[in-house]
Amino acid sequence: MRRLFLPIGFVLLAAFPPTHPLHAQTTNGDAARGKILSRSEQCQECHGETGISTSEHYPKLAGQSAAYIRKQLGDFHDGARKSEIMNAMAANLSPQDIADIATYFSSAPRWSGEQDNFSAAGQRLFLAGDFARSIPACASCHGEKEAGADQGQNPAPAIGGQHESYLANQLHAWKADDRKNSPDDVMNDIARRLSDAEIDALARYLSGLRAMK
Template identity: 50%
Template structure:
């Protein structure tokens, strides 16, 4: 696939220019950053995230499939076009990058290889070798490489506990239930550095 096709697929059919205006007016940029990189460890980066993934999350906040007190309020009045445009804006930003540093070998091994003895697939199988996501059919695998460590940990814990249930077919719940606290920490550490 050509680089232009990947970029077009990442941005989708929304208008990034309109999306920037809406993200600013809707106060998205206050938490998620003007360039899509948040300054709060608990708030996810959206820089370079797939627009379709962001639009789905906003829809899930609207429907109650995903729960977050603030995001439910922020998303409640957004139309499908609004979600596509806001997603396109964040998708058009430079893809989030981790800071690298010391590599957590346990996290790296789980990310790259999974654990067949426990039916844990490699994270890279869906999220890509560098955690930069992808699209397969109608499923969007989000960018997780370079995401905030605290946010990654909190989401893995939420899937592990069944508090978050909006991944396709519940795949993230199944995987996260098999992870120990130490493995969740190792994965969050490794993936945040990508």
């Protein structure tokens, strides 16, 4: 009997996909529509045509985890993450718009980093953390290949090769509680234990990862 019911379940799901906004997390986005929207909504003007921004102020999005982009746009939309620009940009996006745009940018070829950027202190913290001060290794969540490990409910973003000053600004914002949208405040707890010099070292090291050699 089970063999009979399973396929029927799949057929029903395919014919009647969940459409309620609360199901946006599981809605697959349409990359082609996302591309058109990201142009008409002017996202590309700051973040670049495929999500590789040239300005340090605007984070790179190309190849970022779709689940992470979706969560951030939802947080900007609701005000859980504060940014004057992005709260306005996300205000009128529907859950479907968000899913489509996230799918478009995440499917673009991944960005690369700044070849000359390196910091040994940053590398140590990223790979090993500091046990004595209860600082976990960043790589344990963000992935050793800095690709953004967890794609599920609490996606950890790809951070390797991101703009240096953007990374430093975000870590300072977590530390000062100006950004408070991480699950269980995990990033606030970690950033609070980092000195300003360690934040700079981490941003330096991370921005150099995935550089084209």
